[in-house]
Amino acid sequence: EVQLVESGGGLVQPGGSLRLSCAASGFTFRSFSMNWVRQAPGKGLEWVSYISSSSSTIYYADSVKGRFTISRDNAKNSLYLQMNSLRDEDTAVYYCARTGTGVTVPLDYWGQGTLVTVSS
Amino acid sequence: DIQMTQSPSSLSASVGDRVTITCRASQSISIYLNWYQQKPGKAPKFLIYAASSLQSGVPSRFSGSGSGTDFTLTISSLQPEDFATYYCQQSYSTLGRTFGQGTKVEIK
Numbered sequence: 001e002v003q004l005v006e007s008g009g010g011l012v013q014p015g016g017s018l019r020l021s022c023a024a025s026g027f028t029f030r031s032f033s034m035n036w037v038r039q040a041p042g043k044g045l046e047w048v049s050y051i052s053s054s055s056s057t058i059y060y061a062d063s064v065k066g067r068f069t070i071s072r073d074n075a076k077n078s079l080y081l082q083m084n085s086l087r088d089e090d091t092a093v094y095y096c097a098r099t100g101t102g103v104t105v106p107l108d109y110w111g112q113g114t115l116v117t118v119s120s
Numbered sequence: 121d122i123q124m125t126q127s128p129s130s131l132s133a134s135v136g137d138r139v140t141i142t143c144r145a146s147q148s149i150s151i152y153l154n155w156y157q158q159k160p161g162k163a164p165k166f167l168i169y170a171a172s173s174l175q176s177g178v179p180s181r182f183s184g185s186g187s188g189t190d191f192t193l194t195i196s197s198l199q200p201e202d203f204a205t206y207y208c209q210q211s212y213s214t215l216g217r218t219f220g221q222g223t224k225v226e227i228k
Contacts, residue, residue, distance in 0.1 A: 035217070037164075044219060044222040045158075045207055045209075045222070046219065047209075047216060059215055059216070061216060095164075100166070100169070102169040102170060102173070103170055104151065104152045104154055104169045104170045105211050106154040106209075107154070107156075107164075107166060107209070108166045108175070110163040110164055111163060112163055113163055
């Protein structure tokens with residue numbers, strides 16, 4: 001069974017930093033690209049970042065470019081999101097999601113999410 | 121960036137009703153369109169890929185159609201467990217796999 005478990009969320013002050021982790025199991029992690037998607041309270045889904053299976057290709061949403069860094073450790077079956085210079089508008093539930101193998105590469109499995117609250 | 125616009129933003133329907141949700145892309149995305157369902161407090165669930173292909177295990181009352189810029193998600197006979205928010209997502213552009221703003225399906 002595919003499982004994705006996020007951790008690392010919490011309360012942080014504006015300008016602060018936080019590192020999210022996503023532990024993957026039930027599939028060959030090193031073979032799949034991964035994503036972070038966030039959802040602000042009461043709002044819709046916002047794709048945040050993508051990393052290919054080998055980490056050779058990385059993309060970011062404009063809203064986080066230059067502040068967030070995605071990475072992975074295939075030996076540890078783990079995905080990370082380093083978040084710096086956090087702003088109030090970064091408050092959200094952050095989900096890690098696997099990129100599926102279909103031609104339109106849907107996000108086929110999602111974790112349960114971890115809440116990040118940016119507030120003074 | 122490719123913008124995705126869903127309509128309506130919300131709708132009220134009864135069990136057994138046929139429900140249709142529309143998603144429009146700001147430019148042609150061929151069939152690079154996926155649909156997700158999200159229930160309150162839960163992670164999104166993947167329903168449909170390539171505009172019209174059902175993910176394994178998804179009930180056949182769900183269907184998708186469209187190509188280019190206009191897409192639809194149809195629930196042929198709404199069931200109690202279908203009350204949720206539905207999102208479309210384009211995967212045409214690798215630089216940003218944008219979602220629609222969501223359509224909330226509520227009980228009438």
